[in-house]
Amino acid sequence: MDRTLLVLLAAVVVTGGACLLATASVPAGDRALVATYTGVAALALCATLAFAAHGFQTARRLRGRVATMEAELLRLADETLPGAVKRLRDGASSDTVLASVVQPTGSAHRRILRTLVDEVGRGERMRAAAMSACANAAGRVQALATSMLADLREMENRHDEETLGDLLKLDHATAQAGRLADSIAVLTGARSGRRWTKPIVMESILRGAVGRISAYQRVRIHSTSTAAVAGYAAEGVMHALAELMDNATSFSPPSEEVHVYVEEIHTGIVVTVEDGGLAMSSAALERAEQAVSAEALDLATLSGTRLGLAVVGCLARKHGLTVSFRPSSRGGTGVVVMIPRQLVTQPAPEAAPAGSRAAGAQRRTETASGPGDGAPAATATLTAPANDVAETVAAPDAPTGAAAPAASGTPQAESDTTGENMIAGLPKRRRGQTLAAASAPSEASADAPKKKPAKPLDPGAKFTAFREAGRRKRTGNDAHASEPDDA
Amino acid sequence: MTRSVDREDPDRLYIVTGGRSRVDESSIDSVSLIVSECDPTPGMQSEHVKILRMCTGPKAVVEIAAELGLPVSVVKILLCDLLDTGRITARHPSSAAAPTPGPAKTRLPDPTVLKQVLVGLEKL
Numbered sequence: 001m002d003r004t005l006l007v008l009l010a011a012v013v014v015t016g017g018a019c020l021l022a023t024a025s026v027p028a029g030d031r032a033l034v035a036t037y038t039g040v041a042a043l044a045l046c047a048t049l050a051f052a053a054h055g056f057q058t059a060r061r062l063r064g065r066v067a068t069m070e071a072e073l074l075r076l077a078d079e080t081l082p083g084a085v086k087r088l089r090d091g092a093s094s095d096t097v098l099a100s101v102v103q104p105t106g107s108a109h110r111r112i113l114r115t116l117v118d119e120v121g122r123g124e125r126m127r128a129a130a131m132s133a134c135a136n137a138a139g140r141v142q143a144l145a146t147s148m149l150a151d152l153r154e155m156e157n158r159h160d161e162e163t164l165g166d167l168l169k170l171d172h173a174t175a176q177a178g179r180l181a182d183s184i185a186v187l188t189g190a191r192s193g194r195r196w197t198k199p200i201v202m203e204s205i206l207r208g209a210v211g212r213i214s215a216y217q218r219v220r221i222h223s224t225s226t227a228a229v230a231g232y233a234a235e236g237v238m239h240a241l242a243e244l245m246d247n248a249t250s251f252s253p254p255s256e257e258v259h260v261y262v263e264e265i266h267t268g269i270v271v272t273v274e275d276g277g278l279a280m281s282s283a284a285l286e287r288a289e290q291a292v293s294a295e296a297l298d299l300a301t302l303s304g305t306r307l308g309l310a311v312v313g314c315l316a317r318k319h320g321l322t323v324s325f326r327p328s329s330r331g332g333t334g335v336v337v338m339i340p341r342q343l344v345t346q347p348a349p350e351a352a353p354a355g356s357r358a359a360g361a362q363r364r365t366e367t368a369s370g371p372g373d374g375a376p377a378a379t380a381t382l383t384a385p386a387n388d389v390a391e392t393v394a395a396p397d398a399p400t401g402a403a404a405p406a407a408s409g410t411p412q413a414e415s416d417t418t419g420e421n422m423i424a425g426l427p428k429r430r431r432g433q434t435l436a437a438a439s440a441p442s443e444a445s446a447d448a449p450k451k452k453p454a455k456p457l458d459p460g461a462k463f464t465a466f467r468e469a470g471r472r473k474r475t476g477n478d479a480h481a482s483e484p485d486d487a
Numbered sequence: 488m489t490r491s492v493d494r495e496d497p498d499r500l501y502i503v504t505g506g507r508s509r510v511d512e513s514s515i516d517s518v519s520l521i522v523s524e525c526d527p528t529p530g531m532q533s534e535h536v537k538i539l540r541m542c543t544g545p546k547a548v549v550e551i552a553a554e555l556g557l558p559v560s561v562v563k564i565l566l567c568d569l570l571d572t573g574r575i576t577a578r579h580p581s582s583a584a585a586p587t588p589g590p591a592k593t594r595l596p597d598p599t600v601l602k603q604v605l606v607g608l609e610k611l
Contacts, residue, residue, distance in 0.1 A: 149499075156500055161560040165508030168501040175499055200497055203533050208497030217506050224529040238497060 007053035008046060015042030069106065076104050076113065084117050091128075094121030135190035138181045145178030146194050172211070179212040182239050183311045187302070194235055199228035199345045202262055202269065208234075209241035210260075215249040223262035226347070227269055233319045233343045240315040240323070243308040244273045244335045252277030252332055259330070269339040275332035285325045285333075292316055292323040319343060500561055503534060509560065510567045517559055519577045520545040521566060534565050535574075542575060 019038040026034045080101050087097045094117045104110055152171045156164060185191065200208070202225040210216045229237050241260075248258040256276035263270045280288065291309035296317070302310055316323050320340045328334035501508075515521075522545050527536035534555060541554055552562040569575040 150495060153495065153500070156561075157558050159558075161509045164558065164560050168499075168504075168506070168508050171499055172501050196497070201533075204496055204498045207499070207502045211497075211499040211502045216502060222530070234497070 003057055004050055004054040008050040011046040011049040012042075015045050018042065072104050072106060072109060075102075076109055080104065080113060081116060084113070085120050088117065088120050088124050091124075094118050097121070131188045134184055135188035138184040138188060139190055141181035142178060142185060142194070145174055145181055148174045149178065172214075172216070175212045176214060179239065179242055182235075183243070183307055186239070186311050186314045187299070187307060196231035196234045198231050199347055200231065200234040200238075201226065201228045201347060205229055205234060205238050206241065206260060206262070206271075208238040209245055212238075212242040213246040213249060215254070218249055218254070218256070219245055219258045219260060221260045221262075223260070225262045225264050225269065227264055228345050228347045229269075229339060230343050230345055236315045236319045237321070237339055237343070240312045240319075240321060241271060241273070241337065243312050244323075244337065247308050248273050248275035248277070248333070248335070251275065256332075266341075267338070268341045268344055271337045271339065272334055273337070274328040274330050274334040276328070276330045277332040279327050279331060280325065280333045285327075288325045500558070503532075503557070504561055504564045507564050510564050515548060515563050515566050515570065515577050516579070517547070517549045518580055519548050519566075520580055521548060521551060521575050521577050522546075523569075523575050525574050532565075535569060538562075538565060538569060539574060545578070547580075 019035065019042045022038045023031050023035045084097045084101050087100070088094065092100075097117050098114060101113070104113060149171065152167055152174060156167050156171070159167060202223055203221075206221050206223060210219045210221065213219070245258060245260065252258065252275040258273065258275045261272045261274070263272070288309055292313040312323055315321065320342070322336075322338040322340075324336050326334050326336065521538070521542045523539040523542040525539070527539045531539075534557070537555060538551055541551065548562060548566065549559060551566070552559045555562060557565075566575065566577065570577055
């Protein structure tokens with residue numbers, strides 16, 4: 001302002017001087033006129049100059065303010081707001097965030113910041129509340145489903161065939177409901193389903209997965225794997241496989257089967273789910289890969305209806321599964337799931353197969369040296385290979401001798417069976433005995449050959465062995481109660 | 488409740504039976520004796536494997552059900568599968584007692600004789 005005055009003063013002095021000079025230099029008669037005109041011109045000039053000077057000054061001042069404000073705005077946009085939003089997303093309250101950030105000087109900026117932080121904070125609170133409500137509800141449904149499944153299982157044990165069919169239907173529906181609840185729980189970040197307290201073998205994993213989808217009868221499992229998945233990860237793996245199988249069954253025609261293959265490799269277990277539906281386009285494959293990729297879940301990308309792949313993605317991130325999609329040789333899509341080695345355990349081999357065989361052999365020799373058979377036969381049984389066991393066991397008695405020739409077709413199986421019949425002759429098998437004795441007087445045995453139409457010749461020999469076993473049992477154990485026919 | 492939840496396996500019964508809840512043929516009942524005819528092969532359902540392993544000697548259906556921890560009707564379905572493929576044979580326990588064309592000494596004692604023995608024992 002003072003500069004404007006200065007300019008005005010200078011202009012007044014200069015123009016005033018010029019006016020005086022001009023007035024003085026003209027003859028006296030014209031002075032009044034000249035003085036008037038030059039005065040007017042000088043006044044106009046002064047005014048113009050003053051305005052111009054004022055304008056310049058204002059412009060400079062405004063430019064300065066604009067620059068300051070621009071810088072402040074930039075800082076607000078680039079630093080303050082993103083920082084504030086990030087802190088809000090991390091769960092800080094809006095007041096804490098407002099107190100911690102650098103306050104902009106302009107009051108309008110401050111208001112903008114406050115409004116924005118409040119709104120984002122409220123949005124975050126709503127999201128968190130909705131998520132926790134969903135997670136809570138899902139958790140309750142999960143708990144309900146789990147206890148219902150346990151109850152159903154218990155009922156299935158109790159009821160007969162009539163009710164069993166209905167119970168199985170309910171069981172299936174409950175398992176699917178449980179999967180839905182699991183999906184919501186996974187997406188809302190809650191804990192997933194139940195935890196198994198023991199490693200779950202691959203067969204159970206696959207069956208557990210198949211059991212949770214609606215079209216379970218269209219899934220064919222091809223697995224010889226004996227590996228197990230660690231208990232804490234088993235539920236997640238099952239759920240992810242269930243979602244993939246569900247996709248496979250729903251995106252392939254109802255007449256097509258979905259095949260699941262299991263392969264053990266040195267880095268873990270590979271499960272392949274192949275359907276015979278329409279092949280996915282490369283763009284669709286890419287989207288699917290994206291959905292299950294290792295990036296964090298973005299809830300905004302969820303479509304309302306298709307949650308499966310997002311769930312698989314969450315589970316894959318949680319357990320370190322690798323999921324990839326490829327066109328299937330069956331015409332549809334193949335999904336390859338790699339279960340990492342850390343999650344895979346080899347369960348302790350069941351004592352049953354080896355143990356029972358060994359015990360069986362042991363018992364076999366004991367039986368052979370028992371009441372019925374001679375000592376040489378017993379030693380022969382001890383050392384003889386399996387095929388000879390049948391002969392040895394069958395030899396002492398005439399009826400079982402008939403079984404030995406019949407065994408020639410499948411030597412291994414037959415010898416085992418015949419050999420184990422000797423086990424049945426052990427005194428300790430009381431239960432079969434009471435059964436046999438209890439129902440002894442009634443029905444006829446005419447239906448015996450009809451039961452096995454495929455091999456008409458074999459059953460006779462087999463049943464002779466049965467009878468032999470039964471006879472031995474009785475003679476060995478209940479000799480005091482019954483009088484054997486042959487005695 | 489928690490105990491039964493903890494003890495459970497993840498596979499449901501309808502998966503074990505492939506969705507069936509009953510069998511048409513009634514050749515197997517709860518007391519039928521089952522004997523396996525062959526060894527389990529890789530890739531078989533684990534229940535089938537267990538049945539084949541435990542039935543090396545004759546075993547009643549109810550015993551198999553108890554050992555597998557499965558309902559009897561489910562076990563019957565599993566056994567029918569095995570029976571249809573000829574991997575097991577089933578026999579009713581009473582058939583051992585009935586007169587057969589086989590040698591006389593394989594027959595069970597006559598019930599009347601048993602009764603007489605019982606009466607004799609009671610008199611002791």
